[in-house]
Amino acid sequence: MEAWQQAEAQAKATNTKNPLPWPKQPATDDSHYRPGNLFNGMIAPLQPFALRGFLWYQGESNVERPNEYEELFPAMIRSWRANWGDDSLPFYFVQIPNYADRNPQGRQWARLREAQTKALELPRTAMAVTIDVGDPDDIHPRTKMEVGRRLALIAKTEIHDLPGDTSGPMFVGATRENGAMRVRFTHAATGLVAHQRPVQALELAGADQVFHPAVGRIERDTLVVTSPHVPAPVAVRYAWTNAPAANLYNGAGLPAEPFRSDNW
Numbered sequence: 067m068e069a070w071q072q073a074e075a076q077a078k079a080t081n082t083k084n085p086l087p088w089p090k091q092p093a094t095d096d097s098h099y100r101p102g103n104l105f106n107g108m109i110a111p112l113q114p115f116a117l118r119g120f121l122w123y124q125g126e127s128n129v130e131r132p133n134e135y136e137e138l139f140p141a142m143i144r145s146w147r148a149n150w151g152d153d154s155l156p157f158y159f160v161q162i163p164n165y166a167d168r169n170p171q172g173r174q175w176a177r178l179r180e181a182q183t184k185a186l187e188l189p190r191t192a193m194a195v196t197i198d199v200g201d202p203d204d205i206h207p208r209t210k211m212e213v214g215r216r217l218a219l220i221a222k223t224e225i226h227d228l229p230g231d232t233s234g235p236m237f238v239g240a241t242r243e244n245g246a247m248r249v250r251f252t253h254a255a256t257g258l259v260a261h262q263r264p265v266q267a268l269e270l271a272g273a274d275q276v277f278h279p280a281v282g283r284i285e286r287d288t289l290v291v292t293s294p295h296v297p298a299p300v301a302v303r304y305a306w307t308n309a310p311a312a313n314l315y316n317g318a319g320l321p322a323e324p325f326r327s328d329n330w
Contacts, residue, residue: 067089069086069089070084070086070089073085074086077168081168082168083167083168083169110149113149113150117150117155118155118156118221119155119156119157119158119190119225120143120146120156120157120158121158121159121217121221122157122158122159122160125139125161125178125179125182126162126165126205128178128181129167129174129175129177129178130174132174132178132180132181133181135178136181136184139181139182140184140187140188143157143185143188143191154189154190156190156221157190157191158192158193158217158220158221158224159182159193159194160194160196160213160216160217161179161193161194161196162175162178162179162182162196162200163196163197163198163199163200163201163207164197164198164202164305164309164310164312165204165205165308165309166202166203167205167308167309169308170202170307171307172307172308173308174308175307175308175309176305176306176307176308176324176326179197179323179324180324180326183323190224192220192224192232193233193323194216194217194220195216195233195234195320195321195322195323195324196212196213196216196321197305197312197321197323197324198312198313199212200309202308202309216320219231219232220232220233231253231256231320232253232320233252233253233320234253234314234315234316234320234321234323235251235254235258235314235315235316235322235323236251236252236253236322236323237249237250237322237323237325238250238251240291240301240302242298242299242300245292245296245298245299246290246291246292247270247291247292247299247301247302247327248285248288248289248290249282249288249290249291249302249304249327250287250288251287251288251289253316253320254288254316255287255316256316256317256318257284257286257287257317258284258287258288258289258315258316258322259315259316259317259319260282260313260314260315261313261315263313264281264282265281265282265284265304265313265314266311266312266314267304267305267306267310267311267312268281268282268291268302268303268304269293269302269303269306270291270292270293270299270301270302271296271299271300271301271302271303272296272297272299272300273298273300277301277303278293278295278296279293280292280296280302281293282314289314301326301327301328301330302326302327303325303326303327304322304324304325304326305324306324306325306326310324
């Protein structure tokens with residue numbers, strides 16, 4: 067702990083990130099750090115009770131291990147459903163919001179958000195995007211009512227069969243058209259909207275795999291992205307940093323998910 071505190075003071079003085087991991091206590095039998103203890107203490111006692119589904123918000127402590135999370139998160143969803151004896155129980159989760167983590171242009175948080183998105187491959191899952199309501203300087207977003215409202219929209223529509231939009235634009239694919247990339251979405255039938263300013267947080271890269279800032283032009287339900295620095299683009303990204311200035315929505319006022327067309 068003493069070494070961590072010294073490194074933390076040095077990091078704050080130089081506006082860098084502490085290179086040392088948080089010195090966790092040993093995982094004793096009664097410690098919440100021991101694998102399974104949080105589940106046994108907080109979730110297992112609920113198993114006798116009936117429920118309509120799960121709402122989940124987590125991921126911040128996993129940002130350094132997105133590949134692991136990509137496997138663990140779906141495994142947890144399947145496990146909880148199995149414990150309740152119902153593989154069809156809905157599981158709706160929050161994609162973690164924008165947080166700078168002392169490095170707004172870093173990619174760690176973007177990679178974890180991408181790992182979360184892949185859980186949508188499981189049936190009866192849905193994701194509330196919150197890339198626009200976080201606080202870059204506070205890991206806990208202050209706009210909690212909006213986070214809950216977006217989860218409620220999903221539950222209202224998917225469980226209670228009430229009409230309404232549940233998702234903002236979701237990336238489908240991108241194709242090159244001359245010197246631009248045209249991006250296509252689902253959940254954009256009501257049209258794409260850029261709030262307050264032109265679409266922010268866009269990047270393009272060519273065959274050299276070097277990304278440059280780009281601009282976007284909305285054409286009905288697609289987005290045309292260009293950059294003077296990338297005359298022959300092959301990849302496009304949106305809001306793919308720790309704390310992007312994300313402002314792309316659909317007509318229902320729901321934000322577009324962060325995305326990338328590459329896998330570099």
